[in-house]
Amino acid sequence: MGITERKERQRAELREHIVQVARDMVMKEGFGALSMRKLADAVEYAPATLYLHFENRDAIARELCVRGFQELLAMLEPAADVKDPVQRLSRLAEAYVAFGLEHPETYRLVFMEDPKLSAALFQDKHEGAGPKSFALLVRAFEDLKAAGRALDATPSEQLAEVFWAGLHGIISLKLTCAGFQGAPAQALAETLVATLVHGPKSSRRSR
């Protein structure tokens, strides 16, 4: 009949529109400023209408989390293709930091708000976006080890976790404890890379 298809499409479009407007609000004023009533106002529907498309506010937040993380992943991917593992780590760090600084409110939402909101990203060891991007890092450290430039006694997974934690710490301290760090985030990230990369070859090279 085609008419139910059209309805379904319109329904999906409205849902998408709601998400987009919500995304704008979060990026502009932060997740805390996202209210169902203001969102309803912005899309020109009654508040109750939102509940026809989302279970509740958290469901919208979860959707935004997924998209935010995908954006981050998209920024990491080019860096992950660099062949030299040392440079790859540098580029990954640079991209991660750039994302955090350019999209602070998105970063906050994904990594610093309620675990409930981002939980979906970090389970399913072999499906979710979280583990998938984490694997990029593990691979980088394995390649680094193959080149004899990493702590050999430590599992690559653990090095990757420390690396991610280091980057996350740099960004999130900047976002929450502004002015605590003196050095710019990119410089700290470079230092982080330098400490994780060891070995004989000229290891100090900034970009």
Place this chain on the structure above:
Amino acid sequence: MGITERKERQRAELREHIVQVARDMVMKEGFGALSMRKLADAVEYAPATLYLHFENRDAIARELCVRGFQELLAMLEPAADVKDPVQRLSRLAEAYVAFGLEHPETYRLVFMEDPKLSAALFQDKHEGAGPKSFALLVRAFEDLKAAGRALDATPSEQLAEVFWAGLHGIISLKLTCAGFQGAPAQALAETLVATLVHGPKSSRRSR
């Protein structure tokens, strides 16, 4: 006259009581669950009465931030007295992580909520508790350099910032993205220390 003194003391005691009850609520249910009305209920006063002692909810949060940070500092201090800089860093990391895991809601409040709440801790380069404890780390890295066990080309301040960021990243990822990290926080912290400590002497030693 002594009567105004008594009044002042009672006033201070009530204020203190309010802070303590608020602290309990935050530690038990998180900062998000701290509401002026529930707090008023818990101390058995009307909500409006709280405003005779605090400008607003944020003022209470700021007070809790200061105290939370002092608790953290108290846990760091013994570790800061260790003579050997390598062991000192280990102990500092261990203490920091322990605090974060034992007081997750306090940690969240101080380091992961609105910058407004913790701002007071991180300004006043030579007075605030933040810079003061940061100085502990800088000193540790200076001692480390003196022993020839740190990246000499990098300023101690920057190494300290990376160190703190690394610890913060480990804790805060655990708190927000539970299950993302496979390894326990203490193990990651050890690895972090190992990567920041270089040099000839037996550098791999876990505690």
Place this chain on the structure above:
DNA sequence: CCAATAAATGAACGGCGTTCACCGAACGGT
């Protein structure tokens, strides 16, 4: 043109932070 189905809504509930006019008790001066 009507019955059925789906979309959208207004109004309400309970909770929130915050303000302010008001009350009662304790106080200092006489």
Place this chain on the structure above:
DNA sequence: ACCGTTCGGTGAACGCCGTTCATTTATTGG
């Protein structure tokens, strides 16, 4: 001993919030 003042304390209200549900409005298939 009385009285005006001062001050800790409060009830009620304002404007927000998320969420629910009975009801209305629009759209569809017969």
